[in-house]
Each structure stands twice: as C-alpha cells, then as structure tokens.
Amino acid sequence: MLYREAGQFKTSYSADQAMLTIPLDRWFVFALAAFAIVGVPLLASEYLMVSILLPVLILSIAALGLNILTGYCGQLSLGTGAFMAAGAYLAYKIATNITWLPIWVVIPLAGLCAAAIGIAFGLPSLRIKGFYLAVATLAAQFFLLWLFVKVPWFVNDSISGVPPAPPRTVFGFQVTGAAAGDEAKYLFVLAFVIVLAWIARNLARSRIGRSWMAIRDMDIAAELVGIRPLPTKLSAFAISSFYCGVAGALWAMCYINSVEPTAFDINRSFQVLFMVIVGGLGSVLGSFLGAAFIFLLPIFLNSAPGWFGYSVASDTITHIEFMLFGVLIIFFLIVEPHGLARLWQIAKEKLRLWPFPY
Amino acid sequence: MTRPGDILLSVKEISLRFGGVRALTDVSFDIHEGEIFAIIGPNGAGKSSMLNCINGFYHPQEGTITFKGAERRQMRPHEAAAQGISRTFQNIALFKGMTTLENVMTGRMLKMRATLAEQALYFWRGRREEIEHREKVEEVIDFLEIQSIRKTPVGRLPYGLQKRVELARALAAEPELLLLDEPMAGMNVEEKEDMCRFVLSTNHELGTTIALIEHDMGVVMDLSDRVVVLDYGKKLAEGTPDEVRGNQDVIDAYLGVSHD
Ligand SMILES: Nc1ncnc2c1ncn2[C@@H]1O[C@H](COP(=O)(O)OP(=O)(O)O)[C@@H](O)[C@H]1O
Numbered sequence A: 001m002l003y004r005e006a007g008q009f010k011t012s013y014s015a016d017q018a019m020l021t022i023p024l025d026r027w028f029v030f031a032l033a034a035f036a037i038v039g040v041p042l043l044a045s046e047y048l049m050v051s052i053l054l055p056v057l058i059l060s061i062a063a064l065g066l067n068i069l070t071g072y073c074g075q076l077s078l079g080t081g082a083f084m085a086a087g088a089y090l091a092y093k094i095a096t097n098i099t100w101l102p103i104w105v106v107i108p109l110a111g112l113c114a115a116a117i118g119i120a121f122g123l124p125s126l127r128i129k130g131f132y133l134a135v136a137t138l139a140a141q142f143f144l145l146w147l148f149v150k151v152p153w154f155v156n157d158s159i160s161g162v163p164p165a166p167p168r169t170v171f172g173f174q175v176t177g178a179a180a181g182d183e184a185k186y187l188f189v190l191a192f193v194i195v196l197a198w199i200a201r202n203l204a205r206s207r208i209g210r211s212w213m214a215i216r217d218m219d220i221a222a223e224l225v226g227i228r229p230l231p232t233k234l235s236a237f238a239i240s241s242f243y244c245g246v247a248g249a250l251w252a253m254c255y256i257n258s259v260e261p262t263a264f265d266i267n268r269s270f271q272v273l274f275m276v277i278v279g280g281l282g283s284v285l286g287s288f289l290g291a292a293f294i295f296l297l298p299i300f301l302n303s304a305p306g307w308f309g310y311s312v313a314s315d316t317i318t319h320i321e322f323m324l325f326g327v328l329i330i331f332f333l334i335v336e337p338h339g340l341a342r343l344w345q346i347a348k349e350k351l352r353l354w355p356f357p358y
Numbered sequence B: 001m002t003r004p005g006d007i008l009l010s011v012k013e014i015s016l017r018f019g020g021v022r023a024l025t026d027v028s029f030d031i032h033e034g035e036i037f038a039i040i041g042p043n044g045a046g047k048s049s050m051l052n053c054i055n056g057f058y059h060p061q062e063g064t065i066t067f068k069g070a071e072r073r074q075m076r077p078h079e080a081a082a083q084g085i086s087r088t089f090q091n092i093a094l095f096k097g098m099t100t101l102e103n104v105m106t107g108r109m110l111k112m113r114a115t116l117a118e119q120a121l122y123f124w125r126g127r128r129e130e131i132e133h134r135e136k137v138e139e140v141i142d143f144l145e146i147q148s149i150r151k152t153p154v155g156r157l158p159y160g161l162q163k164r165v166e167l168a169r170a171l172a173a174e175p176e177l178l179l180l181d182e183p184m185a186g187m188n189v190e191e192k193e194d195m196c197r198f199v200l201s202t203n204h205e206l207g208t209t210i211a212l213i214e215h216d217m218g219v220v221m222d223l224s225d226r227v228v229v230l231d232y233g234k235k236l237a238e239g240t241p242d243e244v245r246g247n248q249d250v251i252d253a254y255l256g257v258s259h260d
C-alpha cells in the first residue's frame, strides 16, 4: 500500500473508533474482498483455488480462533486439532441426521457444539496457567480424538470410520463433498471467512476484546477494573473453539471431503499454533498472514528448486522445512512476538514519513 | 482544609495475618467523604496490606469494613470495583500490551452493557457505547494531559507516564473512593509536582475521596487533610498532618528511623 498515513486527521471519535482508521485502508480491504469474491473465481486456476486458497482460508479461520484464545486472552492451547475435529464430526452428525437443515446452518451449529466442548476444557484455566494449561489442552486433544474414533455413533456406524462428506447445496449449487464445484466451494468458504474475520475484529475492539487482553497482560489488575476472570477466560475458550469448530467442519466438508481423524491430530494443533506465532499474536491480519505463510512455505520449498533447474531430494526438503520452521518460531517468539503483522506495520510506519523521517 | 463530610469508609479492628506474620493488628479509622486521607509508616508497616483489604485483594481474619453504610468482611476485587472503589498499585499494574487508550477504556468496563452479539456485530449499543465511553475517556486523558501518548502501548512508556496512565484508568471508572499506593514513588521532582497537582485537582474538581500511601513527608503534609500512621501493623496515631507531626510516638517510630 503505497499511500501515506500522514495528513489523515480524524475529526470525530466515531471516525477514530472505526475499524480501519484510515479511509484508504478501508478501501483496500473492501477492494481485496471484492477481488476475492469476483476476481478470483474468474481468474484463478482450479489448482490455485482448491489446493491453495481453500485450505489457507479454512486454516485462517482456525488461526483466528486460536489467536483469540492465545494471542488476545493469553491462554496457551494445544487442543486446536481436537476442537476442529469436534466441529467436523458434529457437522457430519447433524448434516446426516437432520437432512433438511441448510448446510450454512449446520456448520455454525457444529461450531456451537465445539464451543460447548471448549468451555468444558477451559474450566481448568481458572486454576492453572501457561505450561500446565497447555498440558491440560493436550489432554483434550488426545481424549477427544480418541472419543471420536472409538464411538461409532459420531460417524453413523460407518464401517470404514471415515465417511464421505454428505453432498449439500446452497442456492442450488453443491458446496460440500467431492462432486462440488471449485468456485462454489471457494465462495462458500470465503463467506465464512469474511463474516468471521469481521466479527473477530469487532470483538477485539470492543469491551470483550479488552477484557481478554487485560487478562492476558495482568490478571490481577484485570480483576481490579471489574473483570471477572472465569467468565472472561471461558468466553475466549468458547469463541475460539467456535472458530476452530467451523474451520474443522469446513475442512472435512469442503476440502478433504471426508471426516477423517488424522486431519485433526496433534500436528494440526501445532501447525495452527505456528501460524499464530509467525503471523502475530493478537492480530486478525496476522492470522491470515501466518496461515498463508506456514501453509505455503513447504509448497514453495518443494517447487522452488525446480524453477531454477535443480532437483533436490524430497527428504532433504523436509529437513530444510523443519529447520526453517524451528528458526522462524524461535525468531518470532524471541524477537518479534507480534509476528508478520507487526513487521508489516513497521514497514508502513517507515513508509508513512518517507523520505523525511522526522 | 478540613472538610468534615459523612463517613464514606470505616475500618474497624482489622487484623490480617500471613502465617506467623502479623501484617495488621486491630487497625481502625474512618475516611470521610471528600477528603484526602494519607496512610504513612515505615516500609513493611502494613500500608499496602491495608489498601489490599479495602479493595478485596486480601481478606482480613478479623474486623469489618463498612463502605457507604454497608458492612462487609470479604469481597472480591471486582465487587469492590463495582461498588466504586478504584486503585493504583505500588508496582504499576497496567496492561502492558495495550495502548494508553485501551488501558483507560478498561476503566469503563463496569459501565458497559452491550451484549456479546452487539459487540460481535459492532452494532447498535455495541457501537454507541464504544463512542460514548470514548468521550468520557478523552476527558480523563485531557485532565491528566496524556493526549500525546494515546495510541502508544504502555509497555513502551517511561515510568512516570505509566503511573499517570494508571491513575487515568482508575479515574475513568469515576470512583467514589480512590486508593493510591505510593503514586509518587520513584519519580523525579518535576513528575512528583505534576502528580501532586493531579491528585489535588482530582479531589477538588471531581470531588473524589482519596486514600493515599506516601513516603515523602513533605508531600503528605501538603496534600492530605488527615493522616493515619502505621508501624508494625499497628495504628500509632491519627489526625491532621500537624497533630501527627507533633506526636512523640510518631517522631520516634517513623520520622526518626528513616527517610526513604
Ligand atoms: N501476600 C503476602 N504474603 C505474605 N506476607 C505479606 C504479603 N503481603 C504483605 N506481607 C507482609 O506484610 C507486611 C506488611 O507489608 P506491606 O503491607 O506491603 O507494607 P508497606 O506497604 O507498609 O511497606 C510485611 O511484613 C510483608 O512481608
């Protein structure tokens, strides 16, 4: 964005309070959304849309969810995969048992179920913090996944245990299952992304967002200004799990087209955690940047040597990938906990006054 | 400058122990509406513990606290906040990752009513409330002259300004009783003068009752209407600054001992 922030003055509090305080920023976001809705389906290849944008968008929702819990409210969680699984399994259960319910209602409903489960596993957060809480959420990860695999009720006693996503339509277009069109799937997921990102941003700048951050920064002082720790933490667990649940449901219904436990194992929890750390703790924009970065890095590493005519053994690439992730995580944790989002902001601040830094 | 108002807060025979340590023993005093009340005493005398009892961080084993006519012994800090008690801490307790504006906005927390849905959609009361309270918060920001650091994360501010932001957060709640734990500790002379001015104008212009802990005897004598002296958790004396200064026990126990 090559425009300047200097010289943009706000004349009322409501203008200053507005979500994106600089008009150009707002136009940029509107333009981006418009392009994502109209431009991408017209221009993008099938590969780009289904194999890249679809998973990145869905993982962005999960990253938003974890960012609410960890970035805004300061409660470390390793149970993201399990809450996504809850969304996926319950979306399947609801969709196949209440077949008349529109799919765009089923998915938020599954999110609500995940939220209820999130609240249950958030209860220990009143007593335990940090590392110990992370271990408690890890228990949730293993317990829930075990439960979904062990209890055939969740998959309607399917023999394989990995049932295909039921085909469902919106406005006559099939949006779930393997037979759904690419554009329809992409737009269906995009609708969730836009609404959920907007809501996350609203929550972050409202009372509830400040309560979360207050609990994160200093819980004793938070009580002092009248914040009750338990309901505040539980609200973060609930809303975070709702986001993860919706992400899990979309992942199963629209991306992998089946309800599969391995898609939601501990690796998924770590992947989303890395997205949040690299993208930026406590940033909506960061959730998107992180999701794109972490998802695309391995793809980039795999194809980059080919562009220059080199061929590198795939296990070497995997090693490089691990090393790069390790370095990045350490860099962002120690040097820049606000992640890519903060680097972006710094770049903008530098540009704002360029070429006169005073 | 004594202005005897009704009793706002009455502390009766408070005793507080931590294991074997007797932090407070049988302490009683009254704070009247509209006054600046100072609690002084050497380090470890139990001054901070007293404030912690008043706003519900500590629960005394014995004694009662009566605020606005209602008696209580136990209370959570958020309940005290809801009743109109705000405070600042000896070691600043700000939300370091949030901006000055966000920190001060948290002071309005208890006055906001928007439901989760209204906040999520930033619609109707969710939006209206943010703007209304922002106006109030801007008044406090102007009052304490911290306009220029509105959007700065408080973790990056110098110590003196952080203390001021903490006062702003407490004032944003429009408290009836404001507890200040060593508001001038660690400040340079200029910052101290500013802070004194703010404490006085809070009391005069906003009419807020203030209970403050302070080491600097000069500051205490200038600011306060009445003083209570604690030593080893016991009340040594109570009265106007002049009365207290003349008290032989106080001279022995406190003024003679140290001037830190
Ligand atoms: N949370 C606590 N746990 C144990 N002892 C405490 C605690 N808080 C205060 N004390 C003890 O109570 C006494 C009074 O402390 P404090 O109220 O901080 O004194 P002051 O503020 O007057 O310097 C000290 O001996 C201190 O060690």
Ligand SMILES: [Mg+2]
Pocket: B047, B048, B049, B090
């Ligand atoms: Mg103290």
